[in-house]
Amino acid sequence: MLSKRVIPCLDVRNGRLTKGVKFQGNVDIGDPVETAKRYYEEGADEIVFYDITASSEGRGIFLDVVEEVAKQIFIPFSVGGGINSVEDMRAVLRAGAEKVSVNSGAVKNPDIISQGAVQFGSQCVVLGMDVKRVDKSEDIPSGFEVVIHGGRKHMGMDAIEWAKTAEALGAGEICLNSIDADGTKDGYDLELTSLVVEAVSIPVIASGGAGHPQHMVDAVTKGKASAALIASIVHYGEWSVPEIKKFMHDQGVRTRMVW
Structure with a gap:
């Protein structure tokens, strides 16, 4: 059995680490x-960075932060927010990240997934995916809707179907x-989490809601996720x-032990 990954998530706004609740009330x-660097030294398996307002503000990614992080940590890290093209x-990736996370840009232009997979590899x-519970409907039979622009824009898309589409286009992993x-x-x-895991064959990272290590255990056992994203529990x-x-x-x- 593969080790389950523990992945700190760092939301960045205006070059600073920030955290909110349900995508609102963010504080520095x-x-x-x-x-x-601290999480790397503590033994995190990977790190995820999101520029949480890049898409909604219509600007590019924070490459200066990416470059500085690449000098400080030596584990895989992914970067998302404001990524709308192969360029x-x-x-x-040139700035030092191992992975790119596409979200709003992929919903608006799904071809970016296949283009990126061809250019750089699915890995x-x-x-x-930012997902919200809604009433079940013909368009959203699962009751889980895809929302973009940092939770600001509902898309009327079923999250399970979008996950399957993205896998078919060449996505190598899903951060849910x-x-x-x-x-x-x-x-x-x-x-x-379990609905998406059962719908695709690529790894799924569970995200949102971790407050105790038991929640991570539940995510990778009951939810069947390959990894658990964490934020508040370690940030504070x-x-x-x-x-x-x-x-x-x-x-x-099973985890990659660090002591």
Whole structure:
């Protein structure tokens, strides 16, 4: 069995680390480069960076931050936010990232997934999905809708169908974020996670809602995710990466040990 990954997520706005709840009320909580270095030294398996307002503000990605992070950490990291073309992908990868996460740009132009997979390989292309629970309908039979622009624009698209489409186009991984659970620390949306995992054959990262290491255990067992994204739980010092991994290990989940 493959080890389950623990992946800190750093949301960045105006070059600073920020955190909110359900995509609202974001506050400044520090320097993203220093924080990334700390998580790397603690034993994080990967790190994810999102420029959370790049798409909604219609601007490019924060390449200066990417370049500085690449000098400080030596584990895979992915970058998302404001990536709308193969040229954007190339710029992020040249700046030092191992993966690019496409979200709003891919919804508006799905071909960017296949173009990126051809140019750089599927392993470099991550589909970021921001998903919200809604009433089931003909267009959204699962009751989970794709939302873009940092939770600001509902697309009327079924999240499960979009995940399958993205895989067919060449996405190598999905980072699945529940807007309803984001920042609440009440646990991941296990129903959403398991539905997407069962619909695709590529790795799925559960995201949104981690407040205790048991939530990560649930995400990779009950939710069947390949990895768990974490933010508030480590940003605010409630748990460290080694403590989380040891808890998961003690619960029978295989992780890359760091002590």
